[in-house]
Amino acid sequence: MLYICVTGNVLLIMEEDFLIEMGYPGLTARLKRLSDLFVYQTKEFYKEHNLDIEPNWHMIFLILKKHDQLTVTEISELLHLSHPAIVKLINKMKKKGYIDSVKDKNDYRKYQLTLSKKAKEKLPVLETYWSAGEQALEELLEGNSKLLEQLSIVERNIEDLDFKTRMEQLLNKY
């Protein structure tokens, strides 16, 4: 399943990759495949260094470092993820003692979430590992942020008019 690939004046021996060959319709699976790869390898990396955190906790650490105190709903809105996703995440972090949760005095439906003392103390160590991850990613992106920019374009356009509606419109054209 190997093939020769000529890019510029460099000759590469490459693995054949049908998802790439597919073009546009292969995009969805490539996004998932790449995301999974990052998640699994980061998990492994943390494990080998005995950090008892999960890859996606990074975003919660950062968001609560910035905003100090947030509810589940606020986090889910800021991250554009569903609230059950955040509930599960937060429950795991609570169980490990990284999150403090206190009932809101003015609205008894809400719980105000903050980073625990343990979490704040661990931050400096965690940051050295996160920094290695960020640099590794920069290497993979070859030092430019075009991938992030291209993703932003898609995200903005989807916010404007969602994917399904676009498919419906294009289908009805014929």
Place this chain on the structure above:
Amino acid sequence: MLYICVTGNVLLIMEEDFLIEMGYPGLTARLKRLSDLFVYQTKEFYKEHNLDIEPNWHMIFLILKKHDQLTVTEISELLHLSHPAIVKLINKMKKKGYIDSVKDKNDYRKYQLTLSKKAKEKLPVLETYWSAGEQALEELLEGNSKLLEQLSIVERNIEDLDFKTRMEQLLNKY
């Protein structure tokens, strides 16, 4: 959670998005979030048009259209996905009658997979829906394939030296 965003000479009211704000470390979750969005909306689209197929079957239809006959292992290698992922996918497609599977005459461990008669007959209809999806995606990418190219760069670099190893190397620098 809204904010004003000035791009060029256009003023936009945007949802705040912390994953974008995070920069590089937000990438993994954005890839997953976007992939999920495509999958869920495509699923919905198929359902509303009473197509009894799943979004990720598209790649199996195409790969078996091109190669005619493949085994589970060959498919998993061509797609760079694990073989259990393909086993599950193929079992569902078999159950719906889209895949024929015959034991290899020369190697009794293998099953040769092909598109069934039903699958081949349905292809022309499916292609009109896939075409709408492809065009919708082109719209979202604003007609250029930079996102695909940037992904290819990352994929190539990872094949060269994996993400975890890069993190380890960068960590040991300090």
Place this chain on the structure above:
DNA sequence: CATATATATGTAACCAGTTACATATATATG
């Protein structure tokens, strides 16, 4: 002010991938 509606959180069932392990068959080697 009683009741309808909206919001915040939580739970259940599902989905598409993963790794680790099991089993059957093929191939290579002492």
Place this chain on the structure above:
DNA sequence: CATATATATGTAACTGGTTACATATATATG
């Protein structure tokens, strides 16, 4: 040729998202 090793497929348990539904509290309205 017997046995060790490698390969093809399959299964189990896990992960991190989703939608749909349930419950408690807050807010708005007749």
